Amino acid sequence: MRNVYPGGISCIVCKGDWLLRLGVGPAYDRVGTKDSIMIRVPDHTVTGHLCDITGPLAITSANPSGEPDSTHHDMVISRLGHKIQGVLCDGDSNEVVASTVVNCLKIDEGTISIVREGCVPAIKVRQIFERVKSSML
Template identity: 35%
Template sequence: MSLVRIKDATDPGTWGPAIDEAVNAVSRGELVVLPTDTVYGIGADAFDPRAVQALLDAKGRGRHMPPPVLIPDVRTLDGLATSVPDGVRALADAFWPGPLTIILRAQPSLAWDLGETRGTVALRVPDHRVALALLRRTGPLAVSSANRTGRPAATTVQEAYRQLGASVPVLLDGGTAPGGVASTIVDATGDVLRVVRLGALDLEALNAVTPVEAPLPPQETADAPGTGPGATEPGATQPAAAAAQPDVTPSDGPAAAPAPAGDDERVDGDR
């Protein structure tokens, strides 16, 4: 069993060795814990199916709840997604890095297996310097909240360790995560851009950039085309929402209600 190492990543002037250890762990197919702009996340190489499965196992989560993917910058978008609408590019330019997750059609040629995604992928660029420093070295990471499914999301590296234990050999300590409100999720797989979960960004902010439809009522969302498979149904096959937020049982409240980051992944922190 790997030795668990909590590495100080609070100071950019001295965090080089800590980032190196995390990069090496990812390259070996191991998991890492990293801070994000919402809560702490658990990450794996998005192109290593065994590592992604290890992430799901560590959380006690099935393949029907695939993790979102964190990327280092908007330039990575076209390599992972296809048929990217102009409106998505406008939103990404306006709100990345930041609390916006976008569900897109995944590039069909990609050699990855994130779970039962139905050909979609949820992408986000986090607004956190440690996460971005790591992503620039590793490339895309599958990231979910650093907690066991159904338990509160971790806002400190110590909380993440208590929940995940020896399943994660390298944990980056970036100090206390902000927690707060989860990312807003926009589905771009249909004929229109549509919010499937309101979070840190409201409809007014989105529509100031490009037209985005309001969330459908819960009873309509599950069957409506273009809203993202199972995006509001607990336990349904769905693309993961935001990276780095918590995984708690979704509520039965209105789809338009802002999602608190510390109470579900909502880190899917999306995350």
């Protein structure tokens, strides 16, 4: 993860006590699935500053389940504006394609899988993974 963050990759990883050390507390059972959580560290100044102040944020995607990804704040407002109190925005996003989602649940076995190819091409993700894997041998 150090090799891809901040950036356009979301990693699905196993839940564990490390989440409690981050301060998730009673929300542990409400974030992610029973066994996993997706981590994203966007390359976005305002979000980075917010996380510097608050620590990690446990949030959902900015689109209703099963619908196309929201890549602009106007899309979020039109789809979810009736359910939310506000949108953090400092202008147009430089990301017009959603993040690439990588399943890292079997990374200890030396494998990853691409769940969704997004703004970072799958081939680049695999190159990074192979480079990191070979440096650890």
